[in-house]
Amino acid sequence: MNQNYNKIPLAIVTGAASGLGFELALLLARDGYELILIDVNSEKLQQAKEKIEARYATQVQLLHKDLSKPKVAESIVQSIEDRAIDVLVNNAGFGIYGSFHETDWERQAAMLHLHVITTTHLTKLILKKMVARGKGKILNMSSLAAFQPGPLMSLYYASKAYILSFSEAIANELKGTGVTVTCLCPGQTKTCFQEVVSNGCSASDNKIKFNIACPKQVAAYGYEAMKKGKIVAIPGNINKLLSKLPRLVPRRTATAVIRRIQEKNRAV
Ligand SMILES: NC(=O)c1ccc[n+]([C@@H]2O[C@H](COP(=O)([O-])OP(=O)(O)OC[C@H]3O[C@@H](n4cnc5c(N)ncnc54)[C@H](OP(=O)(O)O)[C@@H]3O)[C@@H](O)[C@H]2O)c1
Numbered sequence: 001m002n003q004n005y006n007k008i009p010l011a012i013v014t015g016a017a018s019g020l021g022f023e024l025a026l027l028l029a030r031d032g033y034e035l036i037l038i039d040v041n042s043e044k045l046q047q048a049k050e051k052i053e054a055r056y057a058t059q060v061q062l063l064h065k066d067l068s069k070p071k072v073a074e075s076i077v078q079s080i081e082d083r084a085i086d087v088l089v090n091n092a093g094f095g096i097y098g099s100f101h102e103t104d105w106e107r108q109a110a111m112l113h114l115h116v117i118t119t120t121h122l123t124k125l126i127l128k129k130m131v132a133r134g135k136g137k138i139l140n141m142s143s144l145a146a147f148q149p150g151p152l153m154s155l156y157y158a159s160k161a162y163i164l165s166f167s168e169a170i171a172n173e174l175k176g177t178g179v180t181v182t183c184l185c186p187g188q189t190k191t192c193f194q195e196v197v198s199n200g201c202s203a204s205d206n207k208i209k210f211n212i213a214c215p216k217q218v219a220a221y222g223y224e225a226m227k228k229g230k231i232v233a234i235p236g237n238i239n240k241l242l243s244k245l246p247r248l249v250p251r252r253t254a255t256a257v258i259r260r261i262q263e264k265n266r267a268v
Helices: 019-030 042-055 072-080 105-133 154-173 193-198 215-228 237-248 251-265
Strands: 010-014 034-039 060-064 087-090 136-141 179-184
Touching: 010 019, 010 105, 019 034, 019 042, 019 087, 019 215, 034 042, 042 060, 072 105, 087 105, 105 136, 105 154, 105 179, 136 154, 136 215, 154 179, 179 215, 237 251
Parallel strands: 010 034, 010 087, 034 060, 087 136, 136 179
Antiparallel strands: none
8 A cells, every 4th residue: 555645635626627627636736636536528537637647746546427427426435435535626517508498407407416416415425524634625616607696597507606605604614623615706717618508509609708717827716715715716806896796786687687698698
């Protein structure tokens, strides 16, 4: 057995094959963490491992999992056995564009399972051991979408609001335990996310090219916030302002504005 088995910090990152998850994995590798990277896309996951190992001398273990499936959190915890987790990054996610009644239920249910059930269950299973050890950090990926309802992406916005509310509540419960929870709420970021959102509907790539962040910068911002134990992290001054707008105007107005933005952003 590796002599350093319990000495090298260990991090789990979900959705680590691309975008923000990959950038967060790189930052953890830079800081000396061993990694367990999880993604549904095994080919991209293998490429991510090779890129990380080419830059940093760290151990990278891959778990090929569809996190939208039942009991997947339990199977992850079984795979890692009794290894102590220092950092958990619940990042995997995707969006679905279209009217709620017209979009595909199988895909909607998968997204809800991924964002709500798997994020919650994996957090619960790993958090218990972190609290028992008196240390650990959790980074949950929400979105600017969390701050108001989102017509035409209703379940995405609602599920990201769940992640924000859940994270803030347990962060409060965990005060004094040595474990922190940070919720990262990015605005539009240049990753594969936008292509996936448009998948299966007539909309094409996003049309609003204003205020699109670079994934490296968003990940670095979230990572620093997690290290400091900040509870809510919103990268970018414009996004900080946008997150407050729903409190300054009637909720109905904020909802109508989001509908206009979504229609404009994904118009064919
Ligand atoms: N990009 C943005 O504008 C933006 C803004 C706010 C929040 N976010 C959030 O940031 C997180 C990361 O997204 P990203 O922008 O980095 O997009 P991304 O490049 O598409 O990365 C998401 C990763 O998660 C994986 N994934 C999707 N469904 C999965 C499942 N069921 N099981 C396991 N892995 C799965 C994807 O695999 P595949 O490639 O095979 O789908 C992909 O590798 C998401 O939670 C997203 O909601 C993104």
